[in-house]
Amino acid sequence: MTLASLRRGYQVVRTLLHYGLDELLPPKLTPWYFKVLRLCLFWIRNRHQDKCGGERLKLALQQLGPVYIKFGQMLSTRRDLLSDNWAEQLTMLQDRVPPFDTALARAAIESELGTPIESLFDDFDDVPLASASIAQVHTARLKSNGAEVVLKVLRPGVEQQIAADLQLMLQVAARIEALLGHGNRLRPVEVVQDYEHTILGELNLKLEAMNAVRLRNNFLNSDALYIPLVYEELCHQRLMVMERIDGIPVADIAALKAQGTNFKLLAERGVELFFTQVFRDNFFHADMHPGNIFVSREHPDNPFYIGLDCGIMGSLSEEDKRYLAENFLAFFNRDYHRIAQLYVESGWVSADTDILAFEQAVKLVCEPMFNKPLNEISFGHVLLELFRTARRFDIVVQPQLVLLEKTLLYIEGLGRQLYPELDLWQTAKPFLEKWMTQQTGPKAMFKKLQSAAPYWSDKLPELPELVYDNLRLGRKLLGSQQQMLDRYLKHQQKAHKSNYLLITSAVFLICGTILFDREVTLVPALGCLAAGALLWLIGWRSRPKNRKF
Numbered sequence: 001m002t003l004a005s006l007r008r009g010y011q012v013v014r015t016l017l018h019y020g021l022d023e024l025l026p027p028k029l030t031p032w033y034f035k036v037l038r039l040c041l042f043w044i045r046n047r048h049q050d051k052c053g054g055e056r057l058k059l060a061l062q063q064l065g066p067v068y069i070k071f072g073q074m075l076s077t078r079r080d081l082l083s084d085n086w087a088e089q090l091t092m093l094q095d096r097v098p099p100f101d102t103a104l105a106r107a108a109i110e111s112e113l114g115t116p117i118e119s120l121f122d123d124f125d126d127v128p129l130a131s132a133s134i135a136q137v138h139t140a141r142l143k144s145n146g147a148e149v150v151l152k153v154l155r156p157g158v159e160q161q162i163a164a165d166l167q168l169m170l171q172v173a174a175r176i177e178a179l180l181g182h183g184n185r186l187r188p189v190e191v192v193q194d195y196e197h198t199i200l201g202e203l204n205l206k207l208e209a210m211n212a213v214r215l216r217n218n219f220l221n222s223d224a225l226y227i228p229l230v231y232e233e234l235c236h237q238r239l240m241v242m243e244r245i246d247g248i249p250v251a252d253i254a255a256l257k258a259q260g261t262n263f264k265l266l267a268e269r270g271v272e273l274f275f276t277q278v279f280r281d282n283f284f285h286a287d288m289h290p291g292n293i294f295v296s297r298e299h300p301d302n303p304f305y306i307g308l309d310c311g312i313m314g315s316l317s318e319e320d321k322r323y324l325a326e327n328f329l330a331f332f333n334r335d336y337h338r339i340a341q342l343y344v345e346s347g348w349v350s351a352d353t354d355i356l357a358f359e360q361a362v363k364l365v366c367e368p369m370f371n372k373p374l375n376e377i378s379f380g381h382v383l384l385e386l387f388r389t390a391r392r393f394d395i396v397v398q399p400q401l402v403l404l405e406k407t408l409l410y411i412e413g414l415g416r417q418l419y420p421e422l423d424l425w426q427t428a429k430p431f432l433e434k435w436m437t438q439q440t441g442p443k444a445m446f447k448k449l450q451s452a453a454p455y456w457s458d459k460l461p462e463l464p465e466l467v468y469d470n471l472r473l474g475r476k477l478l479g480s481q482q483q484m485l486d487r488y489l490k491h492q493q494k495a496h497k498s499n500y501l502l503i504t505s506a507v508f509l510i511c512g513t514i515l516f517d518r519e520v521t522l523v524p525a526l527g528c529l530a531a532g533a534l535l536w537l538i539g540w541r542s543r544p545k546n547r548k549f
């Protein structure tokens with residue numbers, strides 16, 4: 001471990017202990033060695049005893065920086081696992097992190113634009129509209145067309161903070177991997193590397209702007225999702241300029257109720273959006289905490305979502321996508337045998353897994369969830385059970401699916417808040433069935449042929465030459481194979497002959513040795529020995545020498 005990582009590790013432990021988070025752990029989760037370790041760090045005391053648990057956790061995560069704030073944001077969406085007070089405290093991490101100095105924000109914006117703010121914008125508001133894990137947002141008006149916009153600017157020093165945490169995480173993961181053995185299926189290093197790739201991408205606002213443009217284009221005519229217009233020419237590595245939206249934060253249930261929002265439709269559209277992004281576009285928003293999702297104020301009876309912060313986007317390989325869709329469908333059809341088969345086929349569990357036992361285990365966990373609305377399903381419980389099952393069956397962790405699993409958890413948390421009576425199965429199943437038929441039906445085949453047509457029209461003129469070359473190569477190969485076969489047969493014949501002679505020589509030598517004992521048989525004995533020696537010599541000399549054919 002490097003000195004910097006040790007220092008950061010100590011900083012993390014010190015912050016957690018300063019906020020007395022160790023005291024919040026249930027006794028069941030504090031083994032004796034944990035208590036001994038705590039005693040060893042006797043000089044770090046809880047300095048915030050007057051505050052409640054939720055606030056202490058929020059403050060600790062806030063102080064530790066972006067990586068930890070993101071963890072808090074995720075936790076805040078799991079109201080089924082947290083008390084109201086804890087959830088409310090953690091919700092503040094979505095857009096109410098203490099802002100940084102506006103003078104620094106102004107300097108950063110002007111350095112990115114290469115010109116004073118006032119030359120491009122009017123009414124720049126020095127009081128930030130919001131402030132979250134990696135950036136701060138200020139409102140302004142574009143001089144060129146008078147449009148209301150927001151300027152999102154990265155926090156100063158955020159890159160260094162994240163790099164220090166990533167280094168520590170990587171080193172801890174490497175230690176865990178060394179302890180577990182490199183073949184271990186948890187693959188902690190790969191998981192951290194994947195996370196590193198994701199979060200570093202979020203630190204480039206130019207990339208975020210490109211993601212936003214792509215997502216906006218995917219849903220341009222959609223009645224379910226709106227992505228604000230991005231002013232690409234004004235976007236840079238540390239600055240993004242986009243249309244200011246005016247929606248109701250999705251977590252503000254009271255305001256949504258007050259305007260008479262159709263919650264059922266909104267929740268169904270959420271599920272539809274998830275599947276459309278993953279399966280139709282293979283480009284999904286992977287940071288869907290409520291701070292990034294708003295609901296339209298217009299037409300509350302026909303509401304749509306407004307999505308922000310496209311810093312973390314996910315996509316899957318075609319293979320993973322197909323396995324996943326089949327898995328979902330098998331799950332909706334309660335076909336546990338198919339689920340077990342799919343896990344083996346995709347290599348997510350090893351090929352020697354006992355399929356029947358695995359099928360039973362999955363059934364045991366999933367069956368109680370069926371035909372129940374969201375409010376009667378404890379996903380937290382199901383997830384824990386699935387983890388336990390995974391450990392028993394040595395499931396290989398798939399880092400490329402971690403983002404998707406996180407998104408699923410967000411969506412489920414959101415659905416629970418919006419419309420707990422939502423029938424997840426009935427909403428999702430028809431969508432997936434339609435998608436699968438589109439993938440496998442004659443139309444899909446025609447589409448695939450159509451998309452491959454330019455490739456084949458390009459390659460077709462080369463075909464006769466390729467056929468001729470291959471035929472020639474084939475004939476050459478056939479000739480050399482024949483030669484090889486001949487050589488092999490000769491080799492075998494020689495080996496047989498030599499073995500035969502050696503065995504016969506051994507028989508003569510044994511007979512000669514037995515006869516040698518008596519005087520009357522001395523002459524035949526010597527003859528046998530001589531014949532044996534001669535045969536051995538011939539057999540030895542005639543053995544095949546070259547082992548290559």
Ligand SMILES: Nc1ncnc2c1ncn2[C@@H]1O[C@H](COP(=O)(O)OP(=O)(O)OP(=O)(O)O)[C@@H](O)[C@H]1O
Nearest residue numbers: 095130132133134135137150243244245291308309
């Ligand atoms: N176009 C916009 N119009 C209005 N408000 C916006 C806009 N963009 C961002 N905001 C506000 O700023 C907040 C923070 O923005 P954003 O989520 O993009 O920052 P972030 O630091 O990347 O957040 P996160 O912690 O989720 O990564 C949002 O929750 C929202 O309240």
